[in-house]
Amino acid sequence: FADGMTKQIFTDMGLTIGYSLLSSLIVSLTVVPAMSSKLLEKVEKKPSILFDRLINLYEKALRWALKHKVIVILPVVVLLVFSVYKIGSMGTSFMPSMDSTEMSATLEMPIGSSKKDTIKMSDKIINNLMKIDDIETIGATDSTNSMLGQASDTTMSFFIKLKEDKKHSNTEIAKIIEERTKDFDCELKVSASNMDMGALAGSGIQVIIKGEDLDELKSMAIDISKEIKPIKGIKEITTGLENPSKETRIIVDKNKAMEYGLTTAQIYQTISNEIKTDTSSTILTIGRNDYPVIVSNGDSLTKNELKNLTITGTKDNEKVDVKISSIVSISDDESLSSISRENQSRYMTVTATIDSDYNVGLVGKEVKSKLDNYKVKDGYSIEIGGEMETISDAMGDLVLMIILAVVFVYLVMVAQFQSLLSPFIVMFTIPLAFTGGLLALLITGNDLSVVSMLGFLVLSGVVVNNGIVFVDYVNQLRATGMSKKEAIIETGRSRIRPILMTALTTILAMSTMALSNGMGAEMTKGLAIVSIGGLAYSTILTLVVIPILYDLMQRKEFKIIDIED
Known part of the structure; x- marks a missing residue:
């Protein structure tokens, strides 16, 4: 149900999980019972002293928790509030940064440097960087101007190949490169990974x-560039006004022009004809080739000649020659390299790059805070774009997906339990899982990225399983005439084994993703960490909190079912 980039990246993953779960459901209802009827004819339950002690210890803890509900619930609520509060100060990112064996860099020489100077500086940089142990080799190529399709004399691109067994991360190597080249008479921009x-x-x-x-x-x-420049984490700011070209501005004094019966369009046309040096006249065809004929007016008009340029006007019904300088003002100014438009509106972009030691989400919040206090004139507007906009859109999509997932989960349970209250009790496992997931991110120092948000989406459908197992069995025992409290205790004793088994199998499967250090492993680490933290926390508390909530909320007496009937 997502849109945009989120849909493009995660649709395949969602479909894979959906199809595999559907297949496992069919297998569990058909193949597993059929195989069990043959393979499990003789089953002996071997006693486990250690696990029996765990069950007895859990029973004592559960009985104590049912008598001291406030003492148990209060810290759970405090941790939930703390986790929600920490979301505001957590770093956010679109995708986690990934290590690879490839890096790149771009050399920018000072204006006026020759190609020879650029090549000489490139050799100097390569010789210097090859002394870094983690670098295997470096290649250099001419940078190409995308507008003109030709190589630039002042730029050079580097492709850096790292060793497979490198000791430093890509970010650390990028800092080493910047440190080694900071005194060079050039600008070197380093990209930490080509897999970003x-x-x-x-x-x-x-x-x-x-x-x-x-x-x-x-x-x-x-x-705005001055406003956001002091913010910590902002590395470089560009406004599009760097190295501007010069332009001559001619502003017509309309009142003076009207005295001679002249309009702005007439003055513009006169000046335009004078400064135009080349005019395409016609095309000659010789054989199979076409040749354009250009008529040249000679040298272009200088600024002084422009001031002395005359135009014919009328005054007192007589034609007169009017000096351009008497009806216009001429000044020099800096011009933009291009004029950008969106929806027929002009715009300019101030771009800020973020230091690798800082989080784009936290820096973005400070930028937004600064812009909220900036007074914008009528007819003008300010928007935040770039990575911040993409993160905001993706997070918004995922939050809606999680809400929709929770609604679906609740509706499925309502159909299963034929009740509104029992599913409502089970739904409390979801905030428990979210608390565990957020705490896991905080403990491991990971950002709240789109990938980790996907972990919360997965949790919303997985963690309710243990709650369903617990609540459903309590209802079954109460339906046989057992008291509510004893039904809760007996459910805890008999269902702790399958609850722990299902949680541990998922946690152990996810641990391979969380502990992996291979190339590109960072892509799925956030999802694994959230899933492990959420499952571990919610499983432990499901065995205590869900029984307490059931005891508090399920006050209605159950109709006793005669098993023989």
Whole structure:
């Protein structure tokens, strides 16, 4: 049900889980009973002293918990509130950063450098970086100007191959490279990994300023860059105004022009004709080839010649020659390299790159806080884009998916229990699982990424299983005439084994993902950590909290069923 990039990345995973669970359901209802009828004809239950002690200890703890409900529930609620509170200060990211054996870097030489200077600096950088133990080899290629399709004299791209058994992470190697080249007379931008899935989300934080007047947009871009520059974690800010070209502005004084019966369009046309040097006249066809004929007007108009340029106007019903300089003002200014539009509205973008030691989500919150206090003029607007926008959209999609999943789970249980209250009790395992998942992320120091959010989505459908097993068996025992409290105790004793088995098998299966250190393992670590933390925490508390909630909420007497009937 998701949209956009979230759908493209995770639809296959969702379908795989859905199809495999559907297949396992069919097998468990058909193949497993058939095999059990033949293979389990002679089953001897071997006593386990250690597990029997665990069951007796659990029974004592459960009886104590049922008598001291507030003491048990209070810390659970406090941990839940604490976890929700910590979400605000947790780092967020679109995708976790991933290590690989490939890195890249881009060399930018000072303006005016020759190709020879660039090659010489490239050799110097390569010789210096090859002294780093974790680097296996480095290749350099000319950077190409995408607009002109030709190589640039001042830029060079590096492809860095790392050793398979490297001792440092890609981020640490990138810092070593930056440290080694910081005194060089050039700018070297290092990309820590060529497997960075976060690049799908856009680069860093972008502040998009929309409006009509270009001068006002430039002024706002400069102001905003100054506002966000002191924020810790912001490494580099670009406004699109770097290295601007010069332009000559000609502003018509309409009142003076009207004295001579001239319009802005007439003045523009006169100046345009004078400064135009080449005009396409016609095309000659010789054989199979076409040749354009260009008529050249000679040298272009200089600024002084422009001031002395005359245009014919009328005054007192007589034609007069009017100097351009008498009806226009001429000034020099900096021009934009391009004018961007979206939905017929002009915009400029202020882009901030984030230091690898800082989290884009936390830095983005500070940027948003600064922009909330920035006064925007009427007719202008400010939006946050880049990775922050992608994270916000993806997180919003996943939150809606989790809510929808919880609703589906509840409806399925209502149909199964033929009751509204029993499923409601079971649903309390979901906030317990979310608490465990968030605590696991905090303990391991991981960000709240789209991948880890997917772990919460998986938890919402998995953790209710233990609650269902517990509540369903309590209801069965009460239906035979057993008292509520004794039914709860007996359920705890008899169902602790399958509950622990199902939880442990899932936790152990997920541990391979959580502990993996192979290339690209970071992609699924968040999901595994959330699943393990949520399952471990919720399983332990399901054995205590769910019985307490059942005792508090299920006050209705059960109709006793005659088993013989």
